[in-house]
Amino acid sequence: MKAYVFPGQGAQFSGMGKDLYEKSALAKELFDKANDILGFSITDIMFTGSAEDLKQTRVTQPAVFLHSVILSKVLGDSFKPDMVAGHSLGEFSALVANKVLDFEDGLRLVSKRALAMQHACEIEESTMAAVLGLEDEMVEAICADTKGIVVAANYNCPGQLVISGEQLAVEKACEELKERGARRAMILPVGGAFHSPLMEPAREELAAAIENTKFSNPICPIYQNVTTFAVTDPSEIKENLIFQLTAPVKWTQSVQNMIKDGATEFIEVGPGKVLQGLVKKIDRSAEVSSAEF
Known part of the structure; x- marks a missing residue:
């Protein structure tokens, strides 16, 4: 069975989509x-x-979305x-590709998401x-033992996890993690604490837009970041998408469930090969490739 996967923020590069x-x-x-x-x-x-131009949140998220979605349509x-x-932002690309959202609505939601996240990042110093x-x-x-807000945010593959929260709490947790044997605990060059409780203002802002957008029946199941299981009900998809901003991206668990349900081939649709690398680290026997037109 073929699983198509869609990358998130960080996959962008100059010249993408040309x-x-x-x-x-x-x-x-x-x-x-x-x-x-x-x-x-x-x-x-x-x-x-x-690369600096592409780093602006209002640009990055729509750019990665457009590259992925347009490639899926050209195929x-x-x-x-x-x-x-889809990984984080990539979930929106996946929802357009499997016909839950139309192209225009998907792009408007992604643009709104990018701006809402930017606003939330400006409220409090976070990383x-x-x-x-x-x-x-x-x-x-x-x-959980660190003072302040710091949570597990991205379960990317076994042995690779991203944490997110208040600047000081993340720094403190990194010190403790290194002491406990982490090979690396490194602050990332991001605008804020994505997939943490600090994104609540963005979630509220985006929730209204998602509620007012039409979600159709998908052409195949989507394995969402929040639940990690196959979902086909449009109202359930919508609910999971609303909670995605403040909940962790459970990529490892999603890929494991896709394999359990019969996926043998993972095809990455969009810029870069990050997800192919993660899939191979989750299950070395999985076939991986990039979508080509």
Whole structure:
């Protein structure tokens, strides 16, 4: 069975999507439509902007989303998923690709999500840190014992977990994690504490937009970050998407459940190969590849 997976923030690179735009009339039409919806030329930034330009949250999230979604549409009849999943932001790409959201609604939600997260980051000094080489349970326990808000945010693969929270609490937890044997506990260059309780203002802002958006029946199950299990009910998908901003991204568990349900081949749709690397670390026997048009 084929599982199509969609990357999140951090997969962007200068020049992304340019080949799609130049080689496909459908891609050109969708990119031009995206410029109109967003009210600025995101294609200029994607195709010729610097890495610094692409780092702006209002740009990064729509850029990765557009690259993934437009590639899935250009694939046409060869895009035949048995199941889909997306890492954080990538969940929105997956929902457009499997027909739960239409292109325009998906892009508007992603743009709103990016701005809402940016606003939440400005309220309080916060950050995230990558932790390597410890069991998840130990990382969770140390976060729970640390004064202030710090939680496990991204379960990327066994031995690789990202924590998120208040700046001082994350720094303190990193010190403790290193003392307890972490191979690395490193602050990440991000704008704030994504997938933590500090994203509550963003969740509230995005919830209203999601509630007012039409969600249709999917063409195949989606394994969502919040629950990690196959979901096909539009109202359940909507509810999980609302809670995604303040809940951890359970990528390891999602991939394990996809494999348990029959996935043998994982095809990454979008920029980069980050998810292919994570899937191989979760299960070395899984086949991985990039979607190509």
